[in-house]
Amino acid sequence: MSTLAIQNLHKSFMLNNQENKVLDGISLTLADNEFVSIVGMSGCGKSTLLSIAAGLEDFDAGDVTVDGVPIDGAGMDRGVVFQAYTLLPWLTALENIEFALKAAGKKGKECREIALEHLDLVNLSAFAGAYPTELSGGMKQRVAIARALSYRPKILLMDEPFGALDAMTRRQMQELLTQVWEAHRLTVMFVTHDVEEAVYLSDRIVVMGAGYIKETIDVPLQRPRFDGMSDLPEFLDIQRHVLGMIRHNAAAHA
Ligand SMILES: Nc1ncnc2c1ncn2[C@@H]1O[C@H](COP(=O)(O)OP(=O)(O)OP(=O)(O)O)[C@@H](O)[C@H]1O
Ligand SMILES: [Mg+2]
Structure with missing residues (x-):
């Protein structure tokens, strides 16, 4: 339905009178009807990025546009x-x-x-x-x-929507979300800590380091997704790769 484009986004918060750079030049485009997950270690700026895209948080520099039009706060074009x-x-x-x-x-x-x-x-x-x-x-x-x-909405922004749910309910919700998305199609930005969930749901996974995009990984798995898919070797390969990228980041950060 719509394209969300983020270009060279910068955002800092003040912490103890010091500037804490949270997003340091993020550029990311979600294509029409694309399902993109954002993963990365805690505190790397995922929620800040999503809140900015939602228009709930302001930013210091950069551009955020929906179909080429700069966002102006929150809007009904984004759920x-x-x-x-x-x-x-x-x-x-x-x-x-x-x-x-x-x-x-x-x-x-x-x-x-x-x-x-x-x-x-x-x-x-x-x-x-x-x-x-x-x-x-x-x-x-x-x-x-x-x-x-x-x-x-043309764009759905979700920040760990299933984070508080038990494993069974979470799986049901993932299936429901893929079914709804496969039937209705809209552009989705989905923040999660669960790499398996990211692989199951997404067309593309963005791995963030502290304030920057480390790598973007395509998920060329068949749709519609099906139960048991997460046992396939090609699924596990992607999952392992993404986990490796996050761990690599965490190690570098430490
Ligand atoms: N309102 C705020 N005021 C000051 N600092 C903030 C604010 N919101 C976020 N931060 C800081 O920005 C950084 C990124 O936070 P953010 O919530 O975006 O991380 P996250 O990747 O979503 O983490 P998590 O996976 O734990 O949810 C953190 O260092 C946090 O302390
Ligand atoms: Mg968060």
Whole structure:
């Protein structure tokens, strides 16, 4: 649907009166409908990069454009899903999605229809009337994903969205996300610590060092992805290579 281009991005935070360079000239283009994961050691700047792309954090120098147009803060062209559940606790699952749709300018009846359709997409139709406290972690995250997809953003930005989930639920969510992505196609930036997850989901994996891009790795595995794929030698080869790159970085950093 859309291209996200980041060019020569620089970002520093002040720490104890000292400039802490967090992003030091990052250039990265996510092509139309491309699924790109960002991996790298803790603190290397992944979340900062994603927050800048979301328009939730400003930057010191560089360009961030969507289809050639510079971003101006957050916008409905970009959907965001974070690790922490960000549902509004006083609204039901359905109302949480409707709320986002209203903010996107959709009208009452249409909001309900689209919200129900997206709850169905994440297999939560039966929980439309449930409040966040009545949902499990995985269910809340499914609502958050349904919400982010409901207003049809061109770009989906996800920061460790499955980080808080147990292994089984995480696997189910990965499958759900690939199914949704393979059916609807949109441009995705996905931050994760889980290299297997990155290989399973992505077209391309970006390995970051502290503030810079160390390497970009193509994932030429067949789609649709299938259960058991992560046991294939070609899958394991890519996984090993990415892990090696991250470890190499960590060693150099230490
Ligand atoms: N609001 C902030 N103020 C000051 N420093 C910050 C802020 N946000 C991030 N940083 C610093 O920027 C660096 C990168 O942080 P960031 O959260 O982007 O890392 P990350 O790669 O997402 O790490 P993790 O894998 O642990 O989530 C860290 O050194 C962090 O201390
Ligand atoms: Mg982070």
